Every structure is written in C-alpha cells, then in structure tokens.
Amino acid sequence: MATRLKPVDAVVIGVGWAGSIMANELAKAGLKVVGLERGRYRGQEEFALPGIHDELKYNRRLELFEDLSRSTITCRNNTGEVARPMRRHGPFPWGEGLGGAGFHWAGWTWRHSPWSFKMRTNTIERYGERAIPTDATIQDWPMTYDELEPYYDKFEYAIGLSGKAGNLNGEIQAGGNPFEGPRSREFPNPPLRKSYGMAVFEEATRSLGYHPFPMPAAQTSRPYTNPDGVGMGACLYCGYCMNTGCEVAAKATPQTTVLPAAMQTGNFEIRAHAAVTRINTSGNRATSVTYVDGRGRELEQPADIVLLTAFTWSNTQQLLVSGIGKPYDPATGAGNVGKNYSWHGAMPYIPLYYDDGHVFNPFMGAGALGMSFSDLEGDNFDHTGLGFIGGIFMTYFQLGSGPMMYQPTPPGTPGWGSEWKQAVAHYYNRSLQVVGFHDHLSYRGNYMDLDPNYADIYGNPLLRLTYDIGPNEIRMSDYMVGVGHEVAKAMKPSRYAVYGLPKRFDAGANYFVIHQVGGAMTGSTPENSVVNKYMQSWDVPNLFVIGASAFPQITAYNPTGTVGALSYMSADAIINQYLKNPGPLVS
Amino acid sequence: MDRRRFLSILSSTVAALGSANVLAVHKVAALGTMKKAYTFFTGAESAFIEAAVARIIPADDLGPGALEADASYFIDQQLTGDYGAGARFYNQGPFGATTPYQGYQLPLSPRDLYRVGIAATDRYCRETYGKDFAQLEPAQQDEVLQGLQGVAGDVAFEEVPGATFFSHLLTDAKDGFFADPAYGGNKDMVGWKLVGFPGVPAQYTEFIERHNEAYDVEPVDLGSMQHAGMHQEHLHAVHRRAAVPRRTTAPAPRPVDPDEPYDWKSGPRFSV
Numbered sequence: 001m002a003t004r005l006k007p008v009d010a011v012v013i014g015v016g017w018a019g020s021i022m023a024n025e026l027a028k029a030g031l032k033v034v035g036l037e038r039g040r041y042r043g044q045e046e047f048a049l050p051g052i053h054d055e056l057k058y059n060r061r062l063e064l065f066e067d068l069s070r071s072t073i074t075c076r077n078n079t080g081e082v083a084r085p086m087r088r089h090g091p092f093p094w095g096e097g098l099g100g101a102g103f104h105w106a107g108w109t110w111r112h113s114p115w116s117f118k119m120r121t122n123t124i125e126r127y128g129e130r131a132i133p134t135d136a137t138i139q140d141w142p143m144t145y146d147e148l149e150p151y152y153d154k155f156e157y158a159i160g161l162s163g164k165a166g167n168l169n170g171e172i173q174a175g176g177n178p179f180e181g182p183r184s185r186e187f188p189n190p191p192l193r194k195s196y197g198m199a200v201f202e203e204a205t206r207s208l209g210y211h212p213f214p215m216p217a218a219q220t221s222r223p224y225t226n227p228d229g230v231g232m233g234a235c236l237y238c239g240y241c242m243n244t245g246c247e248v249a250a251k252a253t254p255q256t257t258v259l260p261a262a263m264q265t266g267n268f269e270i271r272a273h274a275a276v277t278r279i280n281t282s283g284n285r286a287t288s289v290t291y292v293d294g295r296g297r298e299l300e301q302p303a304d305i306v307l308l309t310a311f312t313w314s315n316t317q318q319l320l321v322s323g324i325g326k327p328y329d330p331a332t333g334a335g336n337v338g339k340n341y342s343w344h345g346a347m348p349y350i351p352l353y354y355d356d357g358h359v360f361n362p363f364m365g366a367g368a369l370g371m372s373f374s375d376l377e378g379d380n381f382d383h384t385g386l387g388f389i390g391g392i393f394m395t396y397f398q399l400g401s402g403p404m405m406y407q408p409t410p411p412g413t414p415g416w417g418s419e420w421k422q423a424v425a426h427y428y429n430r431s432l433q434v435v436g437f438h439d440h441l442s443y444r445g446n447y448m449d450l451d452p453n454y455a456d457i458y459g460n461p462l463l464r465l466t467y468d469i470g471p472n473e474i475r476m477s478d479y480m481v482g483v484g485h486e487v488a489k490a491m492k493p494s495r496y497a498v499y500g501l502p503k504r505f506d507a508g509a510n511y512f513v514i515h516q517v518g519g520a521m522t523g524s525t526p527e528n529s530v531v532n533k534y535m536q537s538w539d540v541p542n543l544f545v546i547g548a549s550a551f552p553q554i555t556a557y558n559p560t561g562t563v564g565a566l567s568y569m570s571a572d573a574i575i576n577q578y579l580k581n582p583g584p585l586v587s
Numbered sequence: 588m589d590r591r592r593f594l595s596i597l598s599s600t601v602a603a604l605g606s607a608n609v610l611a612v613h614k615v616a617a618l619g620t621m622k623k624a625y626t627f628f629t630g631a632e633s634a635f636i637e638a639a640v641a642r643i644i645p646a647d648d649l650g651p652g653a654l655e656a657d658a659s660y661f662i663d664q665q666l667t668g669d670y671g672a673g674a675r676f677y678n679q680g681p682f683g684a685t686t687p688y689q690g691y692q693l694p695l696s697p698r699d700l701y702r703v704g705i706a707a708t709d710r711y712c713r714e715t716y717g718k719d720f721a722q723l724e725p726a727q728q729d730e731v732l733q734g735l736q737g738v739a740g741d742v743a744f745e746e747v748p749g750a751t752f753f754s755h756l757l758t759d760a761k762d763g764f765f766a767d768p769a770y771g772g773n774k775d776m777v778g779w780k781l782v783g784f785p786g787v788p789a790q791y792t793e794f795i796e797r798h799n800e801a802y803d804v805e806p807v808d809l810g811s812m813q814h815a816g817m818h819q820e821h822l823h824a825v826h827r828r829a830a831v832p833r834r835t836t837a838p839a840p841r842p843v844d845p846d847e848p849y850d851w852k853s854g855p856r857f858s859v
Contacts, residue, residue: 048822049812049818049822049823050787050809050812050813050818050822050824051809053767053786053787053788053809054767054769054809055765055766055767056762056766056767056770060762060766061669061670061675062675067675068675068676068677069673069674069675069676069677069678071677072677075688075689075690076686076689077686077688081686082683082684082685084685084689084690084692085677085679086677086690087676087677087678087690087691087692088676088677088690088691090690091851193792193795193796194796195795195796195798196798196799199798234792235792236788236790236791236792236823237790237791237792237794237795238788238789238790238791238823239788239791240788247822349849355837356837357799358799359799359800359801361791361794361795361801361802363784363785363788363802364788364791364794364795364802365795369795402765402784403765403778403779403782403784404761404762404765404766407761410840410841410843411841411843411847412840412841412842412843413838413841414738415736415738415757415853416642416643416644416732416757416760416761417642417643417644417645417729418645418647418649419838420644421644421645421647421649421652421781422649422835422836422838423837423838424781424782425649425781425782425835426835426836426837426838427837428782428783428784429782429783429801453681454679454681455679494837495840497843497849499848499849502848502849502851504688505688506687506688506690506851506852507688507689507690508688508689508690508691508852509851509852510851510852510853511851
C-alpha cells in the first residue's frame with residue numbers, strides 16, 4: 001500500500017526541458033510544484049574541469065543516457081515479428097536523470113516551418129490527395145506557426161539561442177535562413193564563430209544556388225543573462241559538448257537556464273530517483289501519481305494538476321499503463337495512444353576526404369556549430385513528379401569529435417591493420433561530414449504499445465516499438481543522394497561517398513539521432529488526437545502531456561525548439577485560462 | 588572577454604545553482620606510480636588478447652600500435668568493470684529467435700563473450716594450425732581475424748557468433764588506443780599523437796576562426812591535469828607546440844563499389 005503524501009498544486013513527471021519549463025512557469029505563478037525524476041539528480045556543478053573531457057565515459061559508455069538494465073523498449077520491424085528488447089543503446093540513445101535530453105543534447109534548436117503545421121492540407125492543396133502515400137497517417141497540427149511564434153521566441157530567449165534571423169516580421173534578412181517562418185525579433189545572441197569546414201560548405205553550397213546560413217545553436221556566443229536573470233558564459237569551442245555537460249554554462253540545459261529560476265521561487269521541489277509507475281484517475285480526473293523512491297518505498301503524490309513531461313517513450317508508456325485514453329490498434333485504426341510514431345536519421349550522409357591542402361581541426365567545435373541550408377526542406381521546392389513529399393535540411397556541423405568516435409577512413413579502407421592506421425592518421429584532420437536530416441511521415445503500421453513479454457524493474461510492461469522506414473522516405477532518399485553528389489563535388493574533396501537511408505530500420509545500428517516523436521499527438525478533436533493544442537488530455541482535463549510525444553509526425557528539423565515552444569504555450573494556457581476555470585480548454 | 592567578467596559570469600551561474608566552486612581542480616596526492624596488472628584475463632587469455640590487439644593496430648613506421656599502447660590492459664580493466672558485466676544493458680529474458688535487425692540479443696555479458704570467444708578461437712587455431720592464436724605467424728593471425736570478422740574465409744563457432752566477438756574486440760582495442768590514458772591504455776598518448784588529437788582541450792575561441800591552420804600541439808591527458816596542474820587560470824589545458832611537426836601521407840586509394848551501402852553498425856561516425 002502506497003504511503004499517501006501531502007497534496008501539491010502540480011506534479012511534474014520527468015524533469016527535462018518540458019518539465020523544467022512547466023515547473024518554472026507554474027512555480028513563478030505561485031503554484032507549489034513537485035518534480036519527480038526517475039534518474040539521478042545532476043547539478044551543473046558536477047561538470048567541472050577537467051573530468052568532463054572524457055570520450056570513453058560520455059560518448060562510448062553513455063554516462064548521461066538511460067541505464068537499460070532498469071528499463072528499455074522493445075523493437076520489431078512489423079507486427080508479424082516478435083519484438084526484442086533494445087539491450088544496448090544503438091540507433092537512438094535516450095537520456096536519463098535531471099535535465100533529460102536537454103542535458104545531453106547538442107543544442108540544434110530549430111523552429112518548424114509554417115508549412116509543416118498544415119502538412120496534410122498544404123500537400124493536398126498543391127499536389128492533390130494522391131501525393132500522400134496510402135498508409136500515411138500524417139495530420140495537421142491544431143495550431144499554426146503564428147500562434148506558436150511567441151512561445152518559440154520565449155524559449156529561445158530563455159536559452160540564449162545564437163543565430164541570425166532570416167525572416168523578421170516577414171522581411172527576409174541577409175545572412176539568415178530565408179525559408180524560415182517570420183520571427184518577431186532577432187536571436188538573443190549572434191551566431192557562433194565560423195570554422196574552416198563551415199566556410200568550405202558555405203562557399204560550395206552558395207555556388208550551387210543554395211542559401212547557407214549559420215545553424216541556430218543553443219551555445220551562447222557571448223555572455224548572456226536570460227529574462228529570469230540566470231547567467232550563462234560564452235562558448236569556448238572546446239569540442240566536448242554533446243553527450244556531456246558544459247563547464248562554463250554556455251550550452252543551454254535546464255540546469256543552466258530555467259531550473260535555477262524555478263528553484264529560486266521556493267515553490268519547486270525536485271525528487272530524484274522517483275520513478276512514477278502509475279497516474280491514478282477517478283472518473284475523468286487525475287488524482288495522484290504513484291512512484292517508487294530511492295529507498296524502495298511506494299509513495300502516492302496527490303496533485304490538482306498532473307504534468308506528464310518525460311521522453312516520448314515514458315509519456316506513451318505511462319498513458320498506456322495508467323489506462324488513460326484508448327490504445328491505438330493498427331488493424332482497425334481505432335484509438336490514438338501510441339499512434340503516429342516517427343523518427344528520422346541521416347539522409348544523405350556524406351563523408352568527404354581531402355588528401356592535401358586542408359586541415360579542419362575536428363576536435364574544436366560546439367554541439368550546434370554548423371552551416372546549413374533549407375532550400376530542400378519541407379515544401380520549399382516543387383515536388384511535382386518527384387514521388388515524395390517533404391524534404392531535408394543539409395548541414396556541415398562541427399560538434400567536436402575525438403578520435404574514439406570519429407575515425408574517418410575513405411570507402412574501401414580495411415577496418416584495421418596498418419592501412420587503417422595510416423588512413424586514420426592522415427584523415428582524422430582532413431575530413432568533413434555533411435548530413436541531411438529528413439521529414440518522416442507517420443504511417444498506419446508505425447506505432448507504440450505495451451510489450452506482452454518484457455517488463456521494467458518496476459514491473460511495468462516495456463514499451464514496444466513497431467517501426468520501419470516508409471516508402472516516401474526511401475524515394476526521398478534516392479533523390480537526396482543525387483543532391484548529395486552535387487554538394488560533395490562542389491566541396492572539391494579528393495574522395496567522398498554519399499549514402500542514403502538503409503532499406504530497413506536496424507535496432508542494432510548506430511544511426512545516433514535521438515529524436516522520437518508521437519504516441520500522444522496533438523490534434524483538433526478527441527477523435528484524432530490524445531491532447532488538444534494546449535497539450536491537455538482530452539480524456540483527463542487536469543492531465544497535460546507535453547513533449548515530442550505530441551508531434552503528429554516528425555519534420556526534418558530537430559524537435560527541441562518546438563518542444564520548448566509547446567511547453568511555454570501550455571504553461572501560458574494553464575496559468576491564464578485553466579487556473580481560472582479548471583476544465584477542458586478546448587471544447 | 589576579460590577574466591574578471593568571465594569569472595563573475597561563472598560564479599553567478601554557480602551561485603544561482605547553489606553549487607560548490609567549479610573553479611578548482613583537486614591536485615591529487617595519491618595515485619603515484621600505479622603498476623598495471625591483468626585482473627580479468629587468465630595467462631592464456633592475455634596471450635591471445637596481446638597478440639590480437641597487435642594485429643588490429645600494429646606497430647609500424649607510423650609508430651606504436653595497440654599492444655605498445657597497453658590496449659590489452661585497457662580491455663582487461665573494462666571487462667573487470669561495469670561494461671564487462673553488462674551492468675547497464677538490459678539482460679532479462681526471454682531469449683529466442685530474432686531477426687537480423689534487432690541488435691545484440693545474446694545472453695552473454697561482454698566478459699563472458701570474450702571468455703567464450705577467446706577459447707573458441709584458440710581451439711579453432713589448434714585444430715587448423717596446430718597452435719594457439721598467439722603462437723601463429725602474423726599473416727596467419729590476420730587470416731583468423733578476417734575469418735572471424737567475415738571478411739575472408741570461414742571461422743564458424745558453435746558457442747558464439749565469431750563476428751559478434753570480433754566486433755567487440757575491434758571496438759575495444761581501438762578504444763584502448765584512443766581513450767584517455769587514465770583508463771590504462773593509450774600509453775604515453777600514442778593514439779592521440781598518431782592522429783594529432785590534443786586531448787583535454789584548451790579554449791579554442793580564437794583558433795576556431797584560424798582557417799586551414801594546423802593545431803599541432805603536444806596532447807594533454809586527465810592525469811597531467813590532476814597531477815601536474817597543467818592548466819591555465821580558466822582551468823583549461825595548456826597546450827605546447829609539438830616538438831616534431833606531424834607528417835602523414837594519404838594511403839593509395841582502393842577500388843570502391845559505389846553501390847555499397849554504409850555500414851551503420853560500425854558507426855557512429857557522428858551523433859546528434
């Protein structure tokens with residue numbers, strides 16, 4: 001029998017970006033908030049020099065990622081197979097502990113394009129119904145880009161984003177991304193400095209008629225104080241950024257931006273090693289959450305508002321084990337919980353090798369230091385006759401690569417022996433990598449449910465992922481490989497290769513792109529979604545499910561910027577609408 | 588940015604988080620001169636592992652290889668600890684039929700995988716060549732390793748997939764060549780010197796904009812930071828220009844099949 005604790009105004013499940021933002025906003029509004037984090041407490045102070053500069057610990061052994069002995073997911077390519085657990089991190093490691101993915105991330109911080117919020121409608125209007133593959137279940141978001149813009153802005157200023165606007169209130173700006181949606185103001189900080197590799201990519205892609213710009217980066221290019229008064233240092237380009245912490249608080253994480261402000265209110269308490277096992281409901285109301293603490297006690301935390309703000313896996317798993325909403329059934333198409341899972345990897349992947357005359361110092365960098373172009377993203381180009389919808393943004397990025405994880409050798413080089421050694425010695429400092437990230441449609445057969453065979457250490461069934469790469473993506477890949485050859489040649493390497501998507505998803509591969517979306521998607525009605533535009537559960541109005549789990553499909557752009565915006569929008573709605581009149585915010 | 592401003596930013600951040608002073612490297616008083624010794628591998632196993640890593644990254648004209656870097660000791664220590672035990676892997680059953688797309692599905696921890704893999708490889712070598720792996724000529728050792736890898740020949744074991752064993756050996760040997768020397772391999776930072784990696788970083792705020800200029804320095808490891816205090820006031824490493832400039836040459840190109848897909852299992856070459 002769980003011990004019942006003193007009620008609080010709001011309980012946050014999972015203290016990453018979404019959880020920290022919600023906690024900060026609600027705590028500042030005067031609510032008493034408790035954050036339950038199943039991983040450990042992780043303070044900024046742990047990331048002191050020199051111990052963080054350790055490739056083995058952070059990149060190979062994945063110190064900041066989930067301990068899979070406690071919980072994982074299972075995977076299969078289709079419903080005809082038996083799903084097996086992801087026993088080791090492979091294609092998309094996911095984080096654990098305070099800060100979550102917001103701590104280990106690289107800091108690529110994009111806004112979705114206005115087009116993508118109405119992807120289905122816009123596609124049909126321009127290309128007709130038949131442009132959408134038969135089994136694709138893509139759907140429009142319930143809000144427009146313009147509605148979300150103030151919240152993108154709020155997130156970007158909270159984290160001190162570095163970049164250059166390409167569109168200010170409808171006017172295209174030189175040096176930024178001309179394809180982005182209108183921004184109401186300039187970035188809070190100017191772009192990061194330009195490395196040699198960025199200059200090579202910029203010159204080559206501009207010569208091809210593309211519009212390269214510095215990638216928006218959640219590393220501060222100069223000292224910065226955010227609107228909550230939290231100070232950040234300036235990036236030192238040390239090259240140890242992604243998968244670890246930042247000793248000068250230049251990489252935006254919850255710990256360096258919003259958590260200090262939340263703690264300062266005196267209204268927010270973080271409980272680490274607090275693993276939520278159930279959201280308890282009575283009728284259409286969430287009454288409490290049950291969790292196991294570090295002493296093995298089962299505790300029940302009552303709250304007026306429950307905020308489910310964990311990673312896509314946990315958000316979906318918690319809804320399913322708690323019996324909230326109707327589980328999705330791919331056979332009939334009924335139910336929405338677990339529906340519209342999607343993900344994206346690298347397409348194309350272009351390693352380039354320079355025999356002489358160029359050195360790139362790959363060990364210097366910052367997580368989101370890079371040069372990108374968006375000419376081929378979303379619907380920024382005419383798809384008539386191409387056989388696919390959506391697209392990619394392409395980037396040369398220099399996030400800081402040590403020789404343990406980055407051993408560039410030209411195709412055909414043996415994997416070991418003296419020839420390999422000679423190639424690594426020569427090309428470690430003479431190689432570049434250009435990568436595209438792609439839109440991936442949601443499909444009827446790609447979904448999440450509870451696994452019948454495997455459990456986590458708390459006795460809950462593991463989440464089961466059924467997923468394979470779709471026909472739209474394979475056709476897009478063939479096209480983008482062609483683009484990749486064009487870009488590679490313009491960069492004038494001695495040797496290069498261009499790789500498209502594999503034909504099947506491989507849970508044992510190392511694609512290493514984290515982004516997982518869907519399962520609790522947002523939509524315009526209870527019939528087509530799990531949460532409304534304010535991330536409020538249609539079934540349980542005092543439950544808000546916030547994160548990339550709300551995306552109806554993934555876009556090329558990294559999800560965190562949009563997760564931040566959705567969080568601020570939801571917090572605004574709770575504070576300014578819900579608290580005055582608790583109940584459904586959308587009827 | 589001047590130093591005072593830098594420090595005030597740091598301390599304001601730190602104060603906001605209520606944490607201890609981050610601006611202190613503890614200069615270690617212990618750890619004087621550690622003597623390395625295998626604690627996982629048996630005598631026969633250590634003979635195998637030393638011979639194997641010496642073929643994976645050989646000593647040659649370019650300098651020391653994985654054996655000279657103590658990569659075998661690195662692997663031994665890794666297998667002794669968390670990684671060897673598979674402590675952070677999901678190890679629960681049921682086990683059973685899998686597809687080729689479901690990743691590692693053996694009930695063996697890395698530690699057991701090595702133990703079984705080494706025994707099976709040595710048995711194969713005795714059956715085929717009449718000697719243990721460590722006693723074979725280098726060319727024969729390469730032949731066996733290529734057979735395990737599946738690149739050439741056919742080395743099939745009943746107990747464990749040879750390719751799975753080899754992929755662990757390959758990754759771990761390279762890690763032992765490139766990990767910080769604190770973990771027991773990469774002795775004298777030979778791996779870092781080979782590729783021109785500076786190890787613990789300095790501030791690169793200025794240098795990142797010096798395009799196409801080699802940053803040719805003597806590397807710094809965690810030990811020298813902690814023992815000798817090789818850091819400046821911001822506690823980043825002090826890099827000294829390399830005594831001998833690095834010179835490497837590009838290997839001759841090999842014929843390439845343009846349609847060969849990327850081997851994502853061998854990655855990651857990048858991560859986001």
